[in-house]
Amino acid sequence: MSAITASAPAPVRVSGVAAPARFVRDTALLTVRSLRAIPRVPERLLDVTIQPIVFILLFLYVFGSAIHVPGVSYKDYLFPGIIGQSLAFGIIGAGVATSHDMTEGVIDRFRSMPISRLSIISAQVMGQFCEQVLGLTIVVVFGLILGWDPHLTAPHAIELVALMFLGMLAFTWMGVLLGMLVRSPDAMQGVGFIVIFPLAFLAGTFVPIAGMDAVPRAIAQWDPISALVGTVRGLTEGFHSTGSWQLVHPELAMALWCLVIIAVCVPLALRRFNRTLAG
């Protein structure tokens, strides 16, 4: 018989590593775990790559000839819209993946282990964030191959990349929160189709907002994704819409939207996760 029959329980292991260091290490281990799935389940990336590519081909070569935007070639008008749409669809991607991951048995194993529960959700966000970055990179490269010419100066390029990272971080948190709330990947697809899909279309993505009917125009003028699309368009083409404060100042509006989303979604996601855990 081993020490297990001793009269006192094994002392609870308090690791020599301090709590914040453990949190960082556990998050890193769990993030690497989810990234390892990408080459093994490459179809996970299809969501964030195939869909934008289909839209590019459709609008560039099918509908595009019927759309005339004054002062800019349709190709250069379209790609910022596609980037905005890809980021928005990232919410659905992160949500579907999260609602799926949370039903995996391995999450139960992590929950019943002596590791920080915050690290489990941080790793989920980090993993999804990396998938979004990878997906967007593929879309951008595809656009450049097709002849998209972003007229970027170095400071604008830095600003654009920084704002895109902020946007992806905010949208990933939102997707992870929704993924935990909706309970099933199918339901998440449904929410995405009903809410995010229309907002992504209304955002001046494919056609100018100014030409829309009164009701969609009013929505589009305050659609957060409009600020996102406007940001990309402003930085790459120097092209600005008018009609609402956020369309005139898309960069500032987008940064504010992202900060608001993060400020709302992070605490809610953490609360939801802890409640899920405690039952």
Added chain:
Amino acid sequence: MSQITAIETQGLTKRFGEFTAVADLDLRVDTGTVVSLLGPNGAGKTTTVRMLATLLRPDAGSARVAGYDVVREAAQVRALIALTGQFAALDKNLTASENLVLMARLRGRGRRDAAIVADRLIERFAIDEFRNRLVKKLSGGERRRVDLAAGLIDTPHVLVLDEPTTGLDPRSRQVVWSTIRSLVDDGVTLLLTTQYLEEADALADRVVLIDRGREVAAGTPAQLKTQVGAQRVDVIAADATEFARVSELLDGRFEVSRSAEQRTVSVAAPDEAEDLAAVAAVVARAGVQVDEIALRRPTLDDAFLALTGHVAHEDPRTESRFDESQPTEVAA
């Protein structure tokens, strides 16, 4: 000095809406013993172990693991308990060996140390042959072995196995049993849930029979078996007419129970092979058409019938992963 009880629950209760999954359960597992929680699907077994593993919060009553309260001292409990569920708690997109290394690292081992621990577990659980295969490509039995190994990175103070052999073929079940036996030989304190009387008998020191979240009987396997009775001879008739004939033929001569829908007459067989021969002789002389005559061990159903006077309640809502935060899944 008093030995600290490995698991002790008092009045443990969990409800899901209207449905009471666990009702006022008092459970005690002494350190160094093996206790089996035996019951049908939906009896509250999984809900109970999930509360013990701090995955669900009890609605009433208390539960302590090695003296620590599962709600107020959850962190301590998590360091002492290892749960292996009926759903493999592994990352399907990692290999067997990568899973073990990951779990070891999450338990605070360094890179090299984690590899050593994983290698040791791979050898002990005979995982070597498929160590580099993705978990999603493993068979049920192989997966269960990796799962067991993953729960034993640090020798836990209490090991909880939730239906370790449900859904496995008989050969894999034997392998898992021998693995569990070797753990028991090492002195691990074990709480084991199962639907199989045979499994509880083979592995446990003490069996607690539960039904609809309540304890209905408890004792050593020997005590329960004495109450349940020995083996039985089942005669399965060829059709409904033959069933009526067999039924008439055997009733009176032996102590029987019948199931018309399964065309089965079941005869108590305290003398085992002799009873089998006697029943077969009667059936053969009368020339009744039967599909099968077989000696079998008493099942959970027999135990329930003998100990509670009614058959086990199969709740259609399998409790498998029944918690309010997750979609309900049905055991594969």
